[in-house]
Amino acid sequence: MKIVKYRTILIFICLITLVVLFLQMKYIYKKRKFDSYVIAWSTVMPVRNYVFSSDISLLNCVNRGCKNQPIVTLFTTFKTDYSVGSEKLFVFNNTLYNWQTFKPLAQLIVFTKTKTYATDQVNLSHWNLYPICSYYESGIPTIKEMHVHAKYLHNTPWHGYFNGDILLTDDFLETLEYISSVSDTFRNASILITGRRINVLNVTSEEVRSKNGIKESARSRGSLYGIDAEDYFITNSLFPWSKIPEFVIGRDGYDNWIVGHARCDLETVVIDATETITAVHQTTSKGGNKEGFTNADKMYNIELMQRLGLPKRFLQGLTTCAEWRTFRTIQSKRIELVKRDDLHKNCKCKKWNAL
Numbered sequence: 001m002k003i004v005k006y007r008t009i010l011i012f013i014c015l016i017t018l019v020v021l022f023l024q025m026k027y028i029y030k031k032r033k034f035d036s037y038v039i040a041w042s043t044v045m046p047v048r049n050y051v052f053s054s055d056i057s058l059l060n061c062v063n064r065g066c067k068n069q070p071i072v073t074l075f076t077t078f079k080t081d082y083s084v085g086s087e088k089l090f091v092f093n094n095t096l097y098n099w100q101t102f103k104p105l106a107q108l109i110v111f112t113k114t115k116t117y118a119t120d121q122v123n124l125s126h127w128n129l130y131p132i133c134s135y136y137e138s139g140i141p142t143i144k145e146m147h148v149h150a151k152y153l154h155n156t157p158w159h160g161y162f163n164g165d166i167l168l169t170d171d172f173l174e175t176l177e178y179i180s181s182v183s184d185t186f187r188n189a190s191i192l193i194t195g196r197r198i199n200v201l202n203v204t205s206e207e208v209r210s211k212n213g214i215k216e217s218a219r220s221r222g223s224l225y226g227i228d229a230e231d232y233f234i235t236n237s238l239f240p241w242s243k244i245p246e247f248v249i250g251r252d253g254y255d256n257w258i259v260g261h262a263r264c265d266l267e268t269v270v271i272d273a274t275e276t277i278t279a280v281h282q283t284t285s286k287g288g289n290k291e292g293f294t295n296a297d298k299m300y301n302i303e304l305m306q307r308l309g310l311p312k313r314f315l316q317g318l319t320t321c322a323e324w325r326t327f328r329t330i331q332s333k334r335i336e337l338v339k340r341d342d343l344h345k346n347c348k349c350k351k352w353n354a355l
């Protein structure tokens, strides 16, 4: 009788121990997943002094005229393990070529984890190649990291992250110049510009070599993609990137969240530039609309939101929820900015006081 009783107790204790061990393992695993691998920035980059906290560069540029002054720092990152002759490398190469044409009005940065055949294609007389200093298990950088470093490296009025398969035309700079010229309206406000992309299948090298070619490819066979996909984030120097969680690019959920958060919690002026920025997404035969999302860690950003207890900001972050939008006047084809007064009811922000 006694032995039986002790045995039951023993088994019970063993079970509890197992459960505790299991929970702890799970916690450790989860924690590891969210730990970043940080290389000290100072070990790879000389420290330089820049003015961080003001919009002086923007105002100076507007007052003096922005002629031949870099107005924007454009940056992106690529998976660098593309093989020679692959479709991905072709797309990457197109983007490199296209963005180069914005020099000297744009500063260009590719962030990369390693030096490979693909990064050897980057022409260093046009581009800066910088290491990704903080990345996650799969080696993907966070959008915050890239924005913070881009701002550190180049003191331009605007900083824009674009996905690496996006081609641009001159209307991109035209839009930024226009918004700069009216930014007095938003004195001391942080500004975030985003928009929808245009999917174009089989963009050719010939099309990429002229801005008209890109425009024409978009006009003839492009299709405007969803209002829930944001492939670029251009901000002025007042945008508080340091307050944005460590979302990684190329995984679901972060794009709309950032736009919703900016609108609802950061008092940012959010501008939808869909109508004036031609952002051509090079769609490849392998698809390319949800490329990042077959990976094992596709829920990374969503899990991070849950872990941090962040509010839902998905519906508030659709491009159509941006309070402002750019458009072209019918007669003179000039770019203008207008406030939307017909926002969908889902755009309304629910209160959240955690930050």
Ligand SMILES: *[C@@H]1O[C@H](CO)[C@@H](O)[C@H](O)[C@H]1NC(C)=O
Residues within 6 Å of the ligand: 085, 089, 090, 093, 097, 121
């Ligand atoms: C990339 O483009 C450049 C110039 O257009 C070309 O010379 C080079 O061969 C291309 N590289 C690849 C891998 O396609």
Ligand SMILES: *[C@@H]1O[C@H](CO)[C@@H](O)[C@H](O)[C@H]1NC(C)=O
Residues within 6 Å of the ligand: 123, 124, 125, 126
């Ligand atoms: C890089 O760009 C410079 C300046 O436009 C050009 O002279 C040079 O030939 C380019 N290098 C390569 C490898 O394409």
Ligand SMILES: *[C@@H]1O[C@H](CO)[C@@H](O)[C@H](O)[C@H]1NC(C)=O
Residues within 6 Å of the ligand: 187, 188
């Ligand atoms: C903007 O900020 C500057 C410096 O912080 C301040 O001097 C100025 O009064 C502010 N302007 C407005 C309109 O709030």
Ligand SMILES: *[C@@H]1O[C@H](CO)[C@@H](O)[C@H](O)[C@H]1NC(C)=O
Residues within 6 Å of the ligand: 201, 202, 285
């Ligand atoms: C695009 O290219 C693929 C493969 O090269 C081809 O099968 C397809 O028909 C092309 N589509 C269009 C619309 O040109």
